[in-house]
Amino acid sequence: MALPPSRTYIDVHILQTVPPANLNRDDQGNPKEAYFGGVRRSRVSSQAWKRATRTHFTERLPQQDLATRTRRIGGALAKRIGSVTDLNTEDANRLASALLAPLKISAGKQEGDTAYLFFYGRRQLDSVAALVKDRAAELIALDDEELTAEIKQLSVQKEFSTGHPMDVALFGRMVADLPALNVDAATQVAHALSTHAVELEFDYFTAVDDEQEKGEETGAGMIGTIGFNSATLYRYATVGLHQLVDNLTDEEAAVTAVEEFMTSFARSIPSGYANSFAHRTLPSLVAVTVRPDQPVNLVSAFEEPVTGSSGIAAASANRLAHEHTRILSKWGDTLAFTALCHTFPTTGDTAKLLEHTFGEALPFPQLLNGLRTHLTDTLKQAAR
Structure with missing residues (x-):
């Protein structure tokens, strides 16, 4: 079996707006945060989104083909x-x-x-x-x-x-007592960060005791608070096709694993306090680039926090497109493949900028088909 002649990285860039939620709690029970660009940001840990991705696998794929x-x-x-x-x-x-x-x-x-x-x-x-x-x-x-x-x-x-199995090949395994059982991860997932500054808020809630005597007892049966915030998140992950092929020893299985990861990473969301906030959304933007040199996280687009009174998602998409173009131009990088799916109005300036940067906007299934074709051709060329 031939491996790709050089490194092949599939970078995934996602913008996703989440309503009031507590996706990923810290040790105080509040949404995780980070300081970036001098301001407080909403943060969702990479572990939380990897867990959500693996859980999404189990909803679509036979359990016997997966890991635990x-x-x-x-x-x-x-x-x-x-x-x-x-x-x-x-x-x-x-x-x-x-x-x-x-x-x-x-x-x-x-x-x-x-x-x-x-x-x-x-x-x-x-x-x-x-x-x-x-x-x-x-x-x-x-x-x-x-x-x-x-x-x-x-x-x-x-x-x-x-x-x-696919998920061990993607996410790797470390066994401290027996390094021979270690598996190098083919996937890296970044902590998701809001593209803008956020403020921690609290939901004060009460619960009524349904069995209390009417007219004789008053007050709540329970009182509490839940921390939350809302954000447009920049999410990033990269998959090393060469490492995935090595882990699975099967080129077709490796391409399928990329496709399955893309699907579950884009469609999954951590489930923290899901019943309280019903926070599940789908991304506003998924951009995919295939690079032969190294992975490139574009979070630098948001080092200066996005501001605006008419919405954050479109402004964040514009920032992402400009940063992508700027990096390619200044570093002289050449991409092997790009693909784009977004939900912005097709006649607006944001859509035009995105398509000029990443190519024609496609429905997500077509994006996956195009990526599969490109990766399959890449592996065939490597085998010649």
Whole structure:
């Protein structure tokens, strides 16, 4: 299998306006913030949006093709072993522990837990269980020393090191106790920042006790406050196609993974206080660029905060377009591909500027189709 002759990065730039919300809480329960350009900004951590993206995967893709992240891998493996053998729960747990022992993952505080979250593919766990499927009764009859010796002959580490699911290949995996199990992430996700200054606000709420005696009891059954803000966010992520191909060892699967990531990253949103704020929106703008040199985050467009009384989203889009053009011009960069989807009025100045900068505006499905075609051609040319 041939890799691209040079690095290939897919940069994703998104502008998304969110109404009053608390997408991602800090340790005080308020929306996360950051100072940038000398003013306070709304911030959503990269971890929060990666989690939202992975959750969106599960809504569209078969669970068995995806990964899960947990401290309870031992219990999960024991269930797999129990489902493919006749072992009772106690014996399945013993065999699972023996299979995981060569990985030397530190034990957690609770019995059966690992010290940290382990990110693995469900099919990988099935493959590990399959190693003992036909020998379970024989293995469980051995004493601990003999069982350990037999398990060492099995390819447990290999099963976790190959056949990575899409989300492990995209987001990577770190295992402090066994670096051989590490997977370099093909995707980097930036913290989302508001393009403008924000002020933290509070919602004072009360809840009524439906069963209180009318006329005899007054007052609220509960009183509280929730911090919130509203913002137009600049969101950025980049995918290294060359690293993704290396992680998946399959070029077509790598292109599909880019497409699935694009879909879920654009359509997902963190769910913090979703029932209180119903904050789900879709982006106003998605711009994609493919670069052969390095990823470029365009947040510098908003170092001077956007201001305006007639809306922030369009002004932010104009800033983004100008910054993109300026960077290309001053650094002499050449892009391999650009694509654009936006919801601004097609006859307005913003739409004209965006299309002059990123190309014809397309419906999102067409943007994905064009990107898939370009990446597929890139890999074919690399194979020649």
